[in-house]
Amino acid sequence: MNERSNFPIDFVVTWVDGSDSNWLKSRKIFESDNQDDKSEARFRDYDLFNYWFRAVEKYAPWVNKIYLVTDNQVPEWLNVEHEKLVLVDHTNIIPQKNLPTFNSSAIEVNLKNIEELSEHFVLFNDDMFLNAPVNPEDFFWFDGNPRDTAGLNAIMPIEDFDHIVANNMIIINKNFKKSEVITKNVFKFFNIKNGPLNIYTLFLLFLPRFTRFYDLHIPYSILKSEFKSVMNDNNQLYEETSKNKFRSIRDITIWSVRYTQIAKGIFKPRRFDFGKFYNLTQIDKIVRDIEKCKHKVIDINDSDKVDSEQFKKNIKDLHKAFDRHLLKKSDYEN
Template sequence: MTLYRKTRKLFTKPNLFMQDFLSKRGVNFNSKLRAPSHSNIKIMPVAIKDSPTDKSKVTIIKTANSKKIYSRVALDDAGETFYARLNECCKNMSMPFMTGAAPDKWMHAFHINHTDMQLFSRIMDFWFSDNENYFISYKKNTYSIKEAISRKDFYAQGNFDILCVEKEHHDSASNTKVYYSSIIHVVTWKKLDNYSSESVYSISEKNKYIHRLRAPAFEAHMKNHIKIDDDDNVSDIAFPIDVVYTWVDGNDNKWKEQKEMFSAVDQEIAIDNIESDENAGRAYSDERFRNRDELLYSLRSLEMYAPFVRNIFIVTCGQKPEWLSETSPKIKLVNHSDIYSNLDNLPTFNSSGIETQLHHIKELSEHFLYLNDDFMFADFCTPDDFFYPNGILKFFPSEARAYEHDIDDSREEYIVADRNAINLLSSCSNKKSRMIMKHAPYPCSKSYLYELENRFSKEFKTCAANRFRSITDLRPIAFMQYNFGYHESKAIQSDISNRYLALYKDSIKAQLNGVFVTRKYKTICINDVGITDDKIEQTNELTRDFLESYFPFKSSFEK
């Protein structure tokens, strides 16, 4: 049967036959049709762990011998190759279709008439089913092409996705294969009965560009393979988005000596003031500055799951990670001295103080994300996860609240900083807002941070002058801009799937394994807090193993 199919393909469509022939041998047919090589992938049905409208596809299957995970990435060679060939095959078979209006810019959309599902399935079977890199996903399940088109419910349902494997990784420790796949989203149109006096066609899902077309327009678009006009739409985020990291190498001996020298007097004074609370005084703790190369893996996660980022600014005290390559035009190293208004406040070891200065970064975009180096993108993200198209910030409150009446000066410095901000808001507006954010990327507005600095210049300067965390601090990004911004219509409450992983917990190994297997969080934070000295080495090894398994591919930012 296979021989018959291939012979028929050779004589009916020789150009496509040659594409298949060369593609399977890793030869570039032309610059637009480059084929990947993943010949060792086995086809198996898998269960999808996401909602029908969520295009951050993650599919998981467990077998007696292994686990298989499919995770969405942006379009690359495999997806572009498939999409170009699908267009050509459908044209050659005189099948009407149109393109454009994809749910986001990192996938393609392909529109067909639902009455052409049988023809489309024959095209998929004839030209693509021999390739083990392509799958069809619908109704929360993923199948090989042959399996999908053999199912009756495939023809009854509406829209579906074609997954194209771009990369794969086998994690030997957990015997898990992860297939990183781009998406071609297939949209089916149906004729509406008794809708109006005119014939009208409609799609069965939400789409920010199009929903219905009258028959003449629909038929013309399909016949001429029109790309639906999705340019310059107000629902799209068109502004650039940068990322800012703060980073320190706490293992650097020169930095340690400097920290010990400047902390001696400050710490002695602080200890006198915090004896009533065992949690206070962590401003000087080594755990706040410990380095496990989290930044390396965070950058890997960014390159894999946040393709919309323009520039990456890494703010340091003049240090540079040994593994970092500065050849990428995206990477910009920023010294504290480049952004601090008063250089007498340097060196600083106060992350809250640094927050008061980050918006001073030269060439920083108006909209940016602020990440600690222990924040990771754990699934595919788009700009809409963090901002609205009109520029308003999204923010992600946790269940925690900073109740100022229960916060005195003996509490930990960052908690007192939030009390200070609550009191500032109350004094200027007679309103209170106590929301504490999740440990997830912080969407920021540069102009609004400048506005807050100008309004509360005294408090900003005091915080910037504190070399270590202090009870006179503020947290302009992580707390102020959201609690103030919500009141002033600059920011709106939203949500993002996030997992906070506290490394001190006895259950941390099981938690890390759960995150790895389920892949249900868009962002994660691996927080270094409360680890006893006898568990540091064990925790370091566990953390590195997890990060290397979850983010196995070297990024373009590494040497």
């Protein structure tokens, strides 16, 4: 019988207060740049971040450290003296010449520069919440391999972000032969835990190259050594991404690291429905999921289709839903 491994697992979470006046002034200076993704929905603050910490304390008390990555912003309610909390400013990990940045891709590819970050870490965005009790083995198996769900998918262009996905896949196709990857890891790509992803993989199996891996849009388990290796091997792309102040079609993302882990077979299959991706147009489904703890992790993504008034109403509904299980303040709060 396997015993629980004793290696530390850190959480990393990126956060921005899009309503902060100083941050808005700084962003406005660069808005004339001809770059993608400056929509309001990318930066609206949900005012739910305290629930993120409450959920970690309640559902993952075993976490080693929490690295909060911000642009000189700290929530006023945050207990910065908490022994597990480490504040990481952009200036600590991103070269001064590339600051300020409003590009989530640029921020994430530089997380490798967090010096004390453990080899095993889980990357969250601030809209990704633990929603039920989790164990270390939900994120890294006993042998240290990341937990993930491997499935093939296709790029079906509908937005500029699909260029970024293609950039990540260029890295994979340059370094891996699809037939060899599938043959070596056939029972990871075709696995009962993959559920409907098995069908997508079957349909795309005989194409000569990888078109895309299936992205679940939930917190990803990353090995720091693989992270550094991928960025070092693709230094030009890493540097290009780091200097783009807004998301650009020339970016790569930390997904390229996840894809590399999958292509190398260094992961343990995890159920496809471990987590769930939502956007704010699905508020009723989100509320039910939170109230019933249906999925262990959820991603509540903003949407341009939700106007300011509806956004405020949805956030109130989310507060009420989270209060059902996470009403009590955590030790991460003052």
